[in-house]
Amino acid sequence: MAATMLNTETPAQQHTLLDQYPTVELVNVLVDDQLNAVNAVRAAAPRLAAAVAAALPRVEAGGRLIYVGAGTSGRLGVLDSVELYPTFSWPHGRAVALLAGGTDAMFVAVEGAEDDLEQGAADLRSLNITKDDVVLLIAASGGTPYVLGALRAARAAGALTIGFANNPDAPVAGEAEIGITLDTGPEVISGSTRLKAGTSQKIALNTFSSALMVRLNKVHGNLMVDLKATNAKLVLRAIRLTSFATGVDEAAARAVLEQCDFHVKTAIVALSKQTGVEQARALLEAAHGSVRQALAS
Incomplete structure (x- = not known):
């Protein structure tokens, strides 16, 4: 057959x-x-x-x-x-x-x-x-x-x-x-x-x-907030995402991103909570990487 x-x-x-x-x-x-x-x-x-x-x-x-x-x-x-x-x-x-x-x-x-x-x-x-x-x-x-x-x-x-x-x-x-x-x-x-x-x-x-x-909490809203800024295009994207999420201008976003290896999550929490990057990292760790939970804490 x-x-x-x-x-x-x-x-x-x-x-x-x-x-x-x-x-x-x-x-x-x-x-x-x-x-x-x-x-x-x-x-x-x-x-x-x-x-x-x-x-x-x-x-x-x-x-x-x-x-x-x-x-x-x-x-x-x-x-x-x-x-x-x-x-x-x-x-x-x-x-x-x-x-x-x-x-x-x-x-x-x-x-x-x-x-x-x-x-x-x-x-x-x-x-x-x-x-x-x-x-x-x-x-x-x-x-x-x-x-x-x-x-x-x-x-x-x-x-x-x-x-x-x-x-x-x-x-x-x-x-x-x-x-x-x-x-x-x-x-x-x-x-x-x-x-x-x-x-x-x-x-x-x-x-x-x-x-x-x-x-896995790698997106906040619909923003790609856990990207790895491995090239110039992604560095600019990190700045724009941080600026959009927090309402600060791009210069302010870049200043904080430069302190945290361009990690958008950390920058968003630091800027939104008006805290340092180390405290922002601690808040994110306690929230299992969720920006939303870190901001609510």
């Missing part, structure tokens, strides 16, 4: 003459199909919320976020992991990405790497997984052997496993403690999951990690 074709691999019926479309129509079709990625993530929102709720106590206890994937899915995991440090001051060592084929696969396809179930398990075990770790397993097909190997090793270690797949009833979602199905259906260019399947994964990962960081 022939294997059932995955939704993500099934040729789309409505664009069989895609290569003959005028360029403007071609571009419009490709863009419009991305709306299906948004709809797929929206449908999975309850599962994403459950994943955030389950991950929160683990990371509060010191656990790491560990991303596992191959090809486009793996690269999207790498992207999410590296962006957490400048955006939320999340430590590099607590956002780890495993990519089938190793770091070289970020830039060049490593043939066959995704098919190695045992390597996925070995790479995961090499991280000395604990029960507080949260492992995000990403596979458009939902059956990538490398990812499944890592998933099974993570479950054996007692870590929280969250599986992202783009096909219904996929093993990666079914075997994970929390499965998230992003049912994007056939691609306009048949089988090219770098298109809307990849877009849905990017949205889902952004949503998960951003929501988790909000729950």
